[in-house]
Amino acid sequence: MVDRLTGRIAIITGGGRGIGAGITQRFVEEGAKVAIVQRNPPPESMLNERVIYVKADLSNSQQIASAVQTVIERLGGLDILVNNAGVMFEKTVEEMTEADWDQMMDINLKAPFLLTKAAMPHFRKQGNGSIVNIGSIEGLASNPGHPAYSASKAGVHGFTAAVAVDHGHEGIRCNAIAPGWINSDLSEIYIDSMPDSARVRRELMAMHPVGRLGEPRDVGSLAVWLASDESAFVTGQVYVIDGGRTKKLPLPVA
Numbered sequence: 001m002v003d004r005l006t007g008r009i010a011i012i013t014g015g016g017r018g019i020g021a022g023i024t025q026r027f028v029e030e031g032a033k034v035a036i037v038q039r040n041p042p043p044e045s046m047l048n049e050r051v052i053y054v055k056a057d058l059s060n061s062q063q064i065a066s067a068v069q070t071v072i073e074r075l076g077g078l079d080i081l082v083n084n085a086g087v088m089f090e091k092t093v094e095e096m097t098e099a100d101w102d103q104m105m106d107i108n109l110k111a112p113f114l115l116t117k118a119a120m121p122h123f124r125k126q127g128n129g130s131i132v133n134i135g136s137i138e139g140l141a142s143n144p145g146h147p148a149y150s151a152s153k154a155g156v157h158g159f160t161a162a163v164a165v166d167h168g169h170e171g172i173r174c175n176a177i178a179p180g181w182i183n184s185d186l187s188e189i190y191i192d193s194m195p196d197s198a199r200v201r202r203e204l205m206a207m208h209p210v211g212r213l214g215e216p217r218d219v220g221s222l223a224v225w226l227a228s229d230e231s232a233f234v235t236g237q238v239y240v241i242d243g244g245r246t247k248k249l250p251l252p253v254a
Helices: 018-029 061-075 098-126 147-170 185-192 197-206 216-227
Strands: 009-013 033-038 051-055 080-083 129-134 172-179 238-241
Touching (some): 009 018, 018 033, 018 216, 033 061, 051 061, 061 098, 080 098, 098 172, 147 172, 185 197, 216 238
Parallel strands (some): 009 033, 009 080, 080 129, 172 238
């Protein structure tokens, strides 16, 4: 069986941890060369002849443009862009400052725009390209205290559709993945910080019809498909990957 991404070159922002690391791992397994683009270096164990690190502050437009050009020069091209990097905090509208809002939008929404803008001339020149944006189920609904995060992810979903419509005729596809609860070091810290973490884990499990929580590789496998020729007729879509969580209606507990 031929690996689905053999010979492809990909940028994965935030590809050194959490969901991003799962995407990086799956891309490498499927034959791609990957450039992890983020502010801090990924673990040395992730870097090899198929994975490089390019430093960039994703709130800085000049560093974003420079990073994309660096990847093209070092790896010899660019076929796939995965806009994964993001931030989250919990503040209501009243608790949030304007600077808080701007930070969320800069990383979660403006950075994907700038990365797409920087990659677009190369994609257009070669006549193809696949963009995979990481949105969230919170772009479709919201948890308490997440107005900025939900707004940014809803924006990612809308941006995805618009890019697909504008650039499909150039051979450039753009899709989004909307993950639900995905296990990571940050999610573990969050659960462990709860007064009754065991109860929280049980309730989280009960929310998911598949009987487990998501793993970064789950998202990575979907990203592989969206980046590959197997999804050649797919563009402008948002794929929810949440173990059925958003399809399960809550019932009152006695």
